[in-house]
Amino acid sequence: MSRRCVITVGDLGEFGVVARIARRLPQGESVLLGPGDDAAVVKAPDGRVVVTTDLLIEGRHFRRDWSSAYDVGRKAAAQNLSDIAAMGAIPTTLVVGLGMPADVPVEWVDGLADGFRDECALVGASVAGGDIAGSELVVIGVTALGDLAGHAPVTRSGARPGHVVAYAGRLGYAAAGLALLGAGIVPADGPLLEAVEAHRRPRPPYGQGPEAARLGATAMLDVSDGLLQDLGHVAEASGVGISLDPAAFPVGEPVAAAAKELGTDPLDWILTGGEDHALAAIYPPEVRLPPHWTVVGRVSDGANVKVSGRATGPGGWDHFRA
Amino acid sequence: MSRRCVITVGDLGEFGVVARIARRLPQGESVLLGPGDDAAVVKAPDGRVVVTTDLLIEGRHFRRDWSSAYDVGRKAAAQNLSDIAAMGAIPTTLVVGLGMPADVPVEWVDGLADGFRDECALVGASVAGGDIAGSELVVIGVTALGDLAGHAPVTRSGARPGHVVAYAGRLGYAAAGLALLGAGIVPADGPLLEAVEAHRRPRPPYGQGPEAARLGATAMLDVSDGLLQDLGHVAEASGVGISLDPAAFPVGEPVAAAAKELGTDPLDWILTGGEDHALAAIYPPEVRLPPHWTVVGRVSDGANVKVSGRATGPGGWDHFRA
Known part of the structure; x- marks a missing residue:
């Protein structure tokens, strides 16, 4: 018999993990309906929404031995929030898909969620929803939404000689x-x-x-x-x-x-x-x-x-x- | 010397794959700015946007020997578009993150993109953007956006005795x-x-x-x-x-x-x-x-x-x- 000291995501199960993550993620004022339904509902006051997505794969985009879960969360949030800012928009919301092996400690997931929370807080955004799946490697799919506040998006195609x-x-x-x-x-x-x-x-x-x-x-x-x-x-x-x-x-x-x-x-x-x-x-x-x-x-x-x-x-x- | 008959995503490289996929994906009328920038810009005429995300992992959610690339694309799109419909909303847009090994044939990616395109076409939606990454397994992160057209979202919490x-x-x-x-x-x-x-x-x-x-x-x-x-x-x-x-x-x-x-x-x-x-x-x-x-x-x-x-x-x- 071995004594088990680490609670894993496999111990909690999918819904247990989802509930635990959701408790760590305060909802921002842009979120009209947060986690727990088929989809979230988010304010889009401008009548347009800016949207970007990134996939982060363990071993390619981060290593669990080089970065803490918290830092992985900060970084995963940052690169998507930054894509929104690069359009001239204000980030409002993230949704996050998280794939991971059953033996990942729930503390790792806590750290990841806290990293997302704190990076989002820098811009007043929040994680409004997500998905959990089993996977051999940790995989994080992040989608960010943002608001243009009446401005035209700043694209890549407007540069002119002399600028x-x-x-x-x-x-x-x-x-x-x-x-x-x-x-x-x-x-x-x-x-x-x-x-x-x-x-x-x-x-x-x-x-x-x-x-x-x-x-x-x-x-x-x-x-x-x-x-x-x-x-x-x-x-x-x-x-x-x-x-x-x-x-x-x-x-x-x-x-x-x-x-x-x-x-x-x-x-x-x-x-x-x-x-x-x-x-x-x-x-x-x-x-x-x-x-x-x-x-x-x-x-x-x-x-x-x-x-x-x-x-x-x-x-x-x-x-x-x- | 071996004769190479299959063009892989590794042969085309990241930007080649992105360009090839983008050509197969017509943009719907909800998309104000499509693939090719830091983020897409999508109409949100209702002033709210419905958003949902799912992560599909090879071997867990699909098998390449049981389903064609086209069917995987149809299914990945369907499950997200359906989550939007389940809120009482009309799906408008998907963004897709795609992780895959370098040896995946580009024809597989073509099939996947065509599956996304055709499933989206059923509801007038389109794929407005995405991300490509290297990965040991095929991983698909799908996020769908939708429009409530003035209706309240239909959540899970409104059931009452007698209904x-x-x-x-x-x-x-x-x-x-x-x-x-x-x-x-x-x-x-x-x-x-x-x-x-x-x-x-x-x-x-x-x-x-x-x-x-x-x-x-x-x-x-x-x-x-x-x-x-x-x-x-x-x-x-x-x-x-x-x-x-x-x-x-x-x-x-x-x-x-x-x-x-x-x-x-x-x-x-x-x-x-x-x-x-x-x-x-x-x-x-x-x-x-x-x-x-x-x-x-x-x-x-x-x-x-x-x-x-x-x-x-x-x-x-x-x-x-x-």
Whole structure:
């Protein structure tokens, strides 16, 4: 006979897990009908709703030995809330599908739910519903909804020659942290730990999404696959070229410290590292940008993204080829 | 040297697969901005949006050797569109996250997309966006949005003693088909094939959801885990008892044929079989129901669901305990 000390999701069963998660998730003011029915009902005061979805797979997008359940929840929420912000919208609601093996401790699920709750709280959103399924690996399907509050969505196709390229948020931090973990370095404190924390838990500049819409941004996206690759989508969708000035990018202290530790050029992480969920936006040249936007380039005729005048490869991350 | 005859998703890469899928998915009139940006923008004319999500995992919810890609797409769409209908709403849009191994043939993905397209077309909805990820198993995260068109959502909590219980759609068909496949029977035609087809591709009575809202249904849900278990949710949420009359259930020819083939009581499948996505609704006794609604029971004081006056066990499907 063995003494069982860990309660698993298999012990609680599907409905037990659902009830336990729902108790940890306060409902925001956008939610008219929350968990417990066939579907949730959410306010859409603008008469339009912005919607995005992401699938996170254990071993591909997160590792349970590298990130806590709480951090996985924060990150899963963040990358979807950030996609809403990148349209110039205000995130209102998430729904979450969670697949997992029966032997996952319920404490892990508690941590995940708390991570979702706390990341949502940063923008006044909440988890309005979800689905639980059995799975060999932990799989998280997240869908975020948002409200445009009367503004036109900021797409990828509005960049015009003469406009400027700016970003808000952080670049290269998460890539630096991932590289440290990959090299077996688990820092206890200081800037290296800050880099690892940035990998575990991005800090998207949510408020700058709707701000960019108000300021008149002509294109915007969330930097999730690397700045070069993501701006390549803007260049293609807008039919323009984009030139970046590498000297214009500040190098954060954690990025600089990690680059020194691993003997790498920090600009590689800044230009091709994903997962920080900075916002990259294109503005007409006359727009006066608040100081948290850093101008790093210009839009021109032509095609593709150039750095110091040189064409760049695709860079970034391809989920099947990498 | 081997000659490669099958193009895989790994050959096309993430963006190639996304572009290929997007070309197969026409955008409905609810979609203001479709695939290709950080998020989609969808009409929400009612000022509210109904949202539901499901996660389908290969080996748990479908098998690639038992169902074609097209049927998996039809079924994945159906179960989410049905959840929207079960609130009394009209489905408008899906977003889909798709995780899969690099060796999946692109033809499989084509079939899946076509299945989503055709099931959505039944209700005038469309796939407005999605996400592609690498995964060891095929994983499909589906989120559906819908419009209430001015009606109150029909929840699970409005059943009152004296009301009647009715259902629209099919019961027991999919369970009969699954039992045949599980017994190694692969029928070529006739009612047994019809049962297997019902497992592969449910036919939810979508239009009856908004119809029930108009008729004044006081509670409704999609029968996905089995009628007994699902009506148990209504009994609990409404604080009532529900009594079913087993003689009131018509036994479909495919269900009867499969039961005869396997020596089973067809009522087991009708009462506990999931995945047909019938709609079960509760109506005040004075409502005159159209003929596609079959009255099968009554709401009473008390608790739980009784069949012929006898209390029932939980039945149905628990994703961790089954």
